[in-house]
Amino acid sequence: PRHLLGIEHLSPEDIHSVLDLAEQYVELNRRTVKKTDALAGMTQINMFFENSTRTQSSFELAGKRLGADVMNMSMQTSSVKKGETLIDTALTLNAMHPDLLVVRHGSSGAVDLLAQKVECAVINAGDGKHEHPTQALLDALTIRRAKGRLHRLTVAICGDVAHSRVARSNLILLGKMENRVRLIAPPTLMPSGVAEFGCEVYDDMRAGLKDADVVMMLRLQRERMDGGFIPSEREYFHRYGLDAEKLAFAKDDAIVMHPGPMNRGVEIDGTIADDINRSVIQEQVEMGVAVRMAVMDLLARNLRAERGRALTGETY
Numbered sequence: 288p289r290h291l292l293g294i295e296h297l298s299p300e301d302i303h304s305v306l307d308l309a310e311q312y313v314e315l316n317r318r319t320v321k322k323t324d325a326l327a328g329m330t331q332i333n334m335f336f337e338n339s340t341r342t343q344s345s346f347e348l349a350g351k352r353l354g355a356d357v358m359n360m361s362m363q364t365s366s367v368k369k370g371e372t373l374i375d376t377a378l379t380l381n382a383m384h385p386d387l388l389v390v391r392h393g394s395s396g397a398v399d400l401l402a403q404k405v406e407c408a409v410i411n412a413g414d415g416k417h418e419h420p421t422q423a424l425l426d427a428l429t430i431r432r433a434k435g436r437l438h439r440l441t442v443a444i445c446g447d448v449a450h451s452r453v454a455r456s457n458l459i460l461l462g463k464m465e466n467r468v469r470l471i472a473p474p475t476l477m478p479s480g481v482a483e484f485g486c487e488v489y490d491d492m493r494a495g496l497k498d499a500d501v502v503m504m505l506r507l508q509r510e511r512m513d514g515g516f517i518p519s520e521r522e523y524f525h526r527y528g529l530d531a532e533k534l535a536f537a538k539d540d541a542i543v544m545h546p547g548p549m550n551r552g553v554e555i556d557g558t559i560a561d562d563i564n565r566s567v568i569q570e571q572v573e574m575g576v577a578v579r580m581a582v583m584d585l586l587a588r589n590l591r592a593e594r595g596r597a598l599t600g601e602t603y
């Protein structure tokens with residue numbers, strides 16, 4: 288494919304191919320000299336219409352380590368603020384012949400729409416409540432390295448499932464790899480229809496965490512709770528925050544994950560987040576750079592092949 292818009296378009300073989308290539312980039316990133324020329328001569332533009340620390344910085348580093356020319360659009364100072372639409376912004380940048388566009392947007396489906404209007408590869412860096420595919424891939428790599436496999440695991444995804452694109456992409460990926468996925472959330476933060484994904488649904492942390500191999504916590508996304516139910520932080524932590532007492536229901540060797548940014552004392556106790564025997568949160572960040580290098584490397588290969596076929600008059 289030309290784009291990476293969501294996990295739903297990937298097969299289990301595609302997922303393992305990305306993770307296998309990412310393993311090579313993990314090794315490269317641990318060296319003093321980290322540069323390759325996989326994207327040499329290519330132009331990458333990052334367009335983040337929503338705030339980001341991890342995703343934007345890791346895409347920028349990934350592109351630079353692959354040898355691309357990387358431009359970060361400052362959406363706060365762009366002509367979007369004068370009323371220019373997403374599509375007009377994309378068409379304007381498209382006219383400058385980028386090869387890769389990395390896009391984060393607050394509206395579900397916005398990145399798919401943009402991908403239909405441009406001639407380069409588009410990577411979804413998170414669109415509304417829809418998908419965050421590179422997050423699910425980096426989580427998968429973290430799990431595969433910690434557990435030695437990516438199948439037949441019990442994975443508990445806990446917290447604000449309703450507003451989480453991370454939960455949705457992980458649910459799809461982990462289901463494709465034949466894992467047992469449990470969603471744990473207060474009834475008001477559990478979207479309807481999730482059972483269609485073949486997962487188990489819980490509103491009690493202790494029952495949902497029982498014998499889990501992986502505990503994935505989610506941020507309480509207050510900015511997406513427009514006027515609806517907003518739980519008090521103290522009550523939320525009491526019932527759904529991960530602390531030592533609740534974690535004891537999971538397997539003794541269960542790993543603790545969080546995509547970040549974390550609300551310490553709201554969805555996770557700071558001592559659990561910092562416990563290097565249980566928490567793989569910093570490994571997730573490290574895997575993020577490697578996975579994004581692998582994704583961009585593979586899409587660049589596809590783009591070169593597509594353009595090569597176009598030059599020789601082949602149809603595709």
Ligand code: CP
Binds near residue numbers: 340342546548
């Ligand atoms: N996990 C994640 O997407 O973090 P950022 O919002 O900081 O990019």
